[in-house]
Amino acid sequence: MEKRLITETTARRIVRPRARNTYKGSFGHVLVVGGNDQFGGAGIMSAGAAVHAGAGLVTLATKPVNFTALHTRYPEVMATDYTDQDSLAPLIQSATVVVIGPGLGTDAESQTALTFTLSHLTAAQTVVIDGSAITLLSAEKTPAWPAARIVLTPHVVEFQRLSRLAPADQTPTAIQRYVDTLPTGTLLVHKSDRTTLYQAGAADYAQNTSGNPGMATGGSGDTLTGIIAAFVAQFGWRPDVVAAAVYTHSAVADALARTRYVTLPTMVIDQLPAFMDQLAHHD
Numbered sequence: 001m002e003k004r005l006i007t008e009t010t011a012r013r014i015v016r017p018r019a020r021n022t023y024k025g026s027f028g029h030v031l032v033v034g035g036n037d038q039f040g041g042a043g044i045m046s047a048g049a050a051v052h053a054g055a056g057l058v059t060l061a062t063k064p065v066n067f068t069a070l071h072t073r074y075p076e077v078m079a080t081d082y083t084d085q086d087s088l089a090p091l092i093q094s095a096t097v098v099v100i101g102p103g104l105g106t107d108a109e110s111q112t113a114l115t116f117t118l119s120h121l122t123a124a125q126t127v128v129i130d131g132s133a134i135t136l137l138s139a140e141k142t143p144a145w146p147a148a149r150i151v152l153t154p155h156v157v158e159f160q161r162l163s164r165l166a167p168a169d170q171t172p173t174a175i176q177r178y179v180d181t182l183p184t185g186t187l188l189v190h191k192s193d194r195t196t197l198y199q200a201g202a203a204d205y206a207q208n209t210s211g212n213p214g215m216a217t218g219g220s221g222d223t224l225t226g227i228i229a230a231f232v233a234q235f236g237w238r239p240d241v242v243a244a245a246v247y248t249h250s251a252v253a254d255a256l257a258r259t260r261y262v263t264l265p266t267m268v269i270d271q272l273p274a275f276m277d278q279l280a281h282h283d
């Protein structure tokens with residue numbers, strides 16, 4: 001299989017200066033469904049990353065126990081309860097991009113929220129499926145893939161659950177063979193120390209060139225989902241847009257790692273606006 005590289009040039013082509021005659025509606029609405037009683041931070045980090053990466057509007061559907069923490073940390077984010085289906089349905093309908101899974105958990109309530117959300121999506125929308133949502137879908141004999149455009153973001157062990165491929169067997173050829181069984185056009189971000197990006201039906205794959213071990217902290221992947229969602233919400237559905245998001249997430253961490261031993265997810269979130277300004281305005 002032919003390998004391409006995801007580089008700063010990839011990101012610079014996507015993150016361009018904003019037009020003057022724009023408003024919040026110009027940059028999409030991201031809905032994050034995640035954060036149960038135990039993993040509230042995952043939903044908060046995903047939603048916070050979406051705001052900092054430029055989504056026009058962001059809502060987090062989470063357990064109410066997380067509302068105060070969310071609004072204290074990121075007051076830009078709106079909140080709803082994912083167990084309240086009457087409130088959730090119109091938010092799914094109006095979302096440009098839905099993220100589902102960060103900190104969602106795998107209990108009955110999480111399963112209900114997942115099934116409800118995926119079944120309400122339509123073809124013009126994008127869904128980023130991560131974390132617990134991947135684990136839940138892996139337990140289904142034939143996962144009910146939604147009608148939307150799909151981005152899957154498994155780490156090595158989540159990908160093992162999904163594909164039944166042991167980590168040592170997760171070669172580019174084997175990963176592509178699995179991805180080709182998914183709905184046409186589906187993107188798969190295979191997360192590791194050198195993250196790779198695949199598309200169902202494609203002849204090549206792309207490898208990220210940014211990232212460092214300082215990112216090995218819980219929440220790094222949750223943060224990536226919000227960045228991918230915000231990029232697709234603003235810049236459109238294209239493999240290169242997702243590639244640019246993957247690059248940006250890790251490149252921000254690389255910049256921080258020059259002076260920091262660990263590059264915490266919340267540090268990466270804080271630096272996103274400055275890094276995107278560099279991409280858009282400074283050669």
Ligand SMILES: NC(=O)C1=CN([C@@H]2O[C@H](COP(=O)(O)OP(=O)(O)OC[C@H]3O[C@@H](n4cnc5c(N)ncnc54)[C@H](O)[C@@H]3O)[C@@H](O)[C@H]2O)[C@@H](O)CC1
Nearest residue numbers: 039040041042101102103104131132155156157192218219
């Ligand atoms: N602050 C929070 O609220 C956090 C919530 N989280 C959520 O917790 C839920 C469970 O996710 P987890 O990923 O922790 O648990 P999983 O049960 O999905 O992960 C299983 C194992 O995979 C291993 N693994 C991950 N990447 C690997 C790699 N590249 N090579 C080898 N092994 C690897 C992990 O060490 C872990 O032991 C998800 O919904 C996730 O979003 C986590 O993101 C951690 C932070």
Ligand SMILES: Nc1ncnc2c1ncn2[C@@H]1O[C@H](COP(=O)(O)OP(=O)(O)O)[C@@H](O)[C@H]1O
Nearest residue numbers: 155191192193211212213216218219220221222
């Ligand atoms: N050693 C490393 N080098 C480069 N990137 C890393 C490293 N460790 C983790 N990452 C990145 O951090 C993220 C971890 O995602 P994930 O395991 O889903 O975390 P979480 O679920 O805790 O948020 C991925 O984007 C991965 O590529």
Ligand SMILES: [Mg+2]
Nearest residue numbers: 131155221222
């Ligand atoms: Mg994860």
